[in-house]
Amino acid sequence: MPVRTRFLTWFTALAVLLMYAPLSDAQQAVTRGWPLNADGSLKIYNDVGTIRVIGWDRDSIAVMGTIGTGGSMFGGGDRAGVKFGIEGNGSKNLTASDLVVHVPARARVWIRSASATIDVSAYAGPLDIASVSGSVKIQGTPTEVRAESMNGTLDVTASPAYLRLKSATGAITWNGSSDDVGITTVSGRMTVNAGTVHRGRFESIDGEVRYRGSIGANGTIAVDTHSGNVLLAFTKGTNVQLDVSARGCELFGVPLGQERVAKIPHPPKGFYKTLGKPSPVSPSFTVRTYKGYVTAVVQ
Amino acid sequence: MNDHEEFDETALTALREAAQALPREIAPNPAAWANIRDRIEHTRVRELVPVANAEAKETSVTVAAEKSTRVLQPTRTWLRSTRGAALIAATLFMAVTTLVVPREDGVDGARPGALAADTAPAEMSTVFARYDGAATDLQNDLERRRPQLHPAMVAVLDSCLHTLNEAIDDTQRALKDAPDNATIAGLLEVAYQQKLDLLRRATELSESF
DSSP, rough: OHHHHHHHHHEEEEHHHHHHHHHHHHEEEEEEEEEEEEEEEEEEEEEEEEEEEESSSEEEEEEEEOTTTTEEEEEEEEESSSEEEEEEESSSOOEEEEEEEETTTEEEEEEEEESOEEEEEOOOOOEEEEEEOOOOEEEESSEEEEESSSSSHHHHOOOOOOEEEEESOOOOOEEEEEEEEEEEEESSEEEEEEEEEEEEEEEEESOOOOEEEEEEEEEEEEEEESSEEEEEEOOOOOEEEEEEESSSEEEETEEEESSOOOSSSOOOOOOEEEEOOTTTTOOOOEEEEEEEEEEEEOO | OOOOSSSHHHHHHHHHHOOOSSSOOOOOOOOTTHHHHHHHHOOOOBBOOOOOOOOHHHHHHSSGGGGGBBBBBOOHHHHHHHHHHHHHHHHHHHHHHHHHHHHTBBBBBOTTGGGGGGSSSHHHHHHHHHOOOOOOOOHHHHHHHHHOOHHHHHHHHHHHHHHHHHHHHHHHHHHHTTTTOOHHHHHHHHHHHHHHHHHHHHHHHHHOO
């Protein structure tokens, strides 16, 4: 065989190998669909990869995406409820599966993931999301939100009537208004950009809490931290009775109490300030912290 | 579980019959949840002693062996003493409230609404002991499952439990020095609730996968 022909043969074989090599590792494409009532329930499981949920105005679910190696899709249900997800088939080396799921915009959606990131948009029903380390992002007009991630971040831009966000070490950011909100973290930073909150509870152990915004008439908000600092930035014109229990704080430019870093253990002290017009029905904002420093400003 | 469109009807019928043959209830293993069962038994509301006759209502009920496990029927003597105790408690409450209600410009004090505001230190100790017991049970359960837990969850759990235990130790020490400080008691309660919630969430998440 001439050298040139031999070279061409080897080159072709190599090209064919390279062409097919990605396919052996390639993710498997998936397209599935189920009918679901507009107010039906949906459960989604995906351990690794991404889950993107988009609300639409049809009474069906459409799933598109790719399944990682070692995984396969299961699913089933009826018009009232559907459950589907990716399972590992016993493989410990499950690679990322990426799913884009269109759901009826007012359905009840429940999602669980291990490290998969979750993104929900254009959605208007109740949501229940939990992940171990995946980040969660929600944008839309959900009626009710329960979302938690152990060390993933939670980023929510929505104004549901009822909101519960929880993390262990992941940062939490919420932009919106709510009648009833509860945000809890152990060590994550909490950032709240609130429109109007009527009843709010924000708890952290050593994570910093930043609250910016206003409070509804007769609203009650409570912030508790162990050693996390608290920064409150009220919008101009806010009427509020501020009740702070801390070792030290700076309320509207006035430093009160102890030093910023307290070295000797001693109990927190109580400080009170009224912002705006004093009234018996003014909303109340209570902050309790054992070691944290509280700063309140008007912006 | 891959494709549900195709199935064997005979196998499905057999599966349904096998499922119907299963008992409707299965008693749990007595060894499981022993600690939790003990605590439930310990805090169970006891049945009232049935009144044998009218005379028994007039005098204090004699109890022997049942005394430790049953609640006594209230008697007039007991009621009289209760009224007295309530009067004393109300007076004490008003006095304490006057002294402890926080004032302007940095006076140490209690914030109303916290657990400690209307709970005696002894009762608080009992409540916190129960938090401890519940947390220990959940933690033991998670320890048993540790090999099956997601590695990311184990790391986060260990780190957060360390942070929470430090916060609990801090506030417990402070509460020993200032047992009437409602703010510290409230913060201790928050730390305990967070610890329980974290353990519960970790348990639920580990069961989801």
